[in-house]
Amino acid sequence: MPDPLAFTRLLRTPLILAPMAGGISTPELLRGASRGGALGFWPGGYQTPEQLADKLTALKRAGSSAFGVNLFVPADEFERRPEAIAAYARALEPEARRLGVELGSAVRVDDWFTGKVAVLTADPVAAVSFTFGLPPEAALAALRAVGSVLIATVTNPAEARAATQAGMDALCVQAAVAGGHRGTFGNYPGSTLPLAELLAAVREVSPLPMIAAGGISSAAELGAALRAGAVAGQVGTAFLASSESGASSAHRVALTAPGARTAVTRAFTGRPARALVNEFLLRYGAEAPAAYPDVHALTAPLRRAGAAAGDASVLAMWAGTGHARARNSSAEQIASDLLSRV
Numbered sequence: 196m197p198d199p200l201a202f203t204r205l206l207r208t209p210l211i212l213a214p215m216a217g218g219i220s221t222p223e224l225l226r227g228a229s230r231g232g233a234l235g236f237w238p239g240g241y242q243t244p245e246q247l248a249d250k251l252t253a254l255k256r257a258g259s260s261a262f263g264v265n266l267f268v269p270a271d272e273f274e275r276r277p278e279a280i281a282a283y284a285r286a287l288e289p290e291a292r293r294l295g296v297e298l299g300s301a302v303r304v305d306d307w308f309t310g311k312v313a314v315l316t317a318d319p320v321a322a323v324s325f326t327f328g329l330p331p332e333a334a335l336a337a338l339r340a341v342g343s344v345l346i347a348t349v350t351n352p353a354e355a356r357a358a359t360q361a362g363m364d365a366l367c368v369q370a371a372v373a374g375g376h377r378g379t380f381g382n383y384p385g386s387t388l389p390l391a392e393l394l395a396a397v398r399e400v401s402p403l404p405m406i407a408a409g410g411i412s413s414a415a416e417l418g419a420a421l422r423a424g425a426v427a428g429q430v431g432t433a434f435l436a437s438s439e440s441g442a443s444s445a446h447r448v449a450l451t452a453p454g455a456r457t458a459v460t461r462a463f464t465g466r467p468a469r470a471l472v473n474e475f476l477l478r479y480g481a482e483a484p485a486a487y488p489d490v491h492a493l494t495a496p497l498r499r500a501g502a503a504a505g506d507a508s509v510l511a512m513w514a515g516t517g518h519a520r521a522r523n524s525s526a527e528q529i530a531s532d533l534l535s536r537v
């Protein structure tokens with residue numbers, strides 16, 4: 196049974212530093228944001244259980260106070276159609292030749308989910324949040340038994356209802372303007388309601404505490420999300436250009452480049468995600484199949500080669516619509532500015 200007060204005890208601040216997988220979150224970023232008053236989440240997505248275990252040890256050894264971990268839930272309903280994936284691979288071949296690499300094939304469909312739950316039951320953290328769906332009951336029971344607060348990312352009222360029925364302690368309500376992957380339970384783009392309207396729609400179907408995610412990059416926007424019923428804002432994009440972020444210099448520069456804009460695309464991973472518009476997104480966005488994580492695996496060597504060469508045209512530069520306001524300050528400063536009117 197969920198403990199209705201568990202989440203209230205955990206959350207002593209209305210600001211959560213979003214987990215940002217793919218090398219953006221760093222232990223320094225979590226520490227800096229925590230000094231500024233935010234609760235940090237470590238992104239467990241794409242990591243092996245061993246990598247996650249090492250990171251938890253390092254974060255705890257460095258004296259990080261309470262923090263959470265985010266996991267990607269493997270889903271089984273994706274259309275991972277082999278012929279569509281093969282056709283996309285053929286379309287990408289010229290790009291691979293241009294960059295002098297082979298397309299990737301190492302698909303890890305389950306993202307080591309069970310192994311990572313075992314790590315988190317052996318070495319518990321304050322909270323575990325889930326993205327891309329609801330985990331099996333056994334995983335929830337194991338994590339609850341070690342005292343972790345359980346949070347589901349939802350993008351529409353139907354997902355919120357399902358998460359509530361599954362016994363979650365809180366919901367991270369993600370609007371379409373958010374940077375990175377849409378947290379949808381299936382491989383669909385999700386609701387496009389503005390954040391305040393989405394919060395109101397979710398409140399209609401669930402009594403759980405709501406964390407608001409998407410487009411919060413100022414104290415005023417955090418205040419608006421709290422007034423709209425959220426207990427906290429989960430912020431990613433505003434920290435992308437911070438001194439402690441792991442974002443590449445190409446990514447940082449692109450955030451504030453003249454004319455920069457974002458779009459939701461499946462081009463890089465096969466799941467809808469919001470990124471800065473670049474040549475790769477424009478050229479391949481329309482033909483990319485709904486095939487996650489196969490497309491993620493296919494394009495990984497292209498993105499690695501682009502990063503090594505400083506070639507932003509093929510990078511997956513995740514960012515929300517607030518990208519132009521990402522500042523190169525310390526994470527501590529960004530967090531305390533966000534909290535300045537609370």
Ligand SMILES: Cc1cc2nc3c(=O)[nH]c(=O)nc-3n(C[C@H](O)[C@H](O)[C@H](O)COP(=O)(O)O)c2cc1C
Pocket residue numbers: 213214215216217219238239240265325326348369372373374375376378408409410411429430431432433513514515516517
């Ligand atoms: C670079 C980047 C990586 C992200 N990675 C994750 C992730 O690993 N897990 C997750 O639940 N959300 C991830 N997100 C989404 C955030 O949790 C959050 O919903 C989003 O950043 C909020 O919107 P904002 O970017 O406008 O602040 C990521 C966002 C960004 C910008």
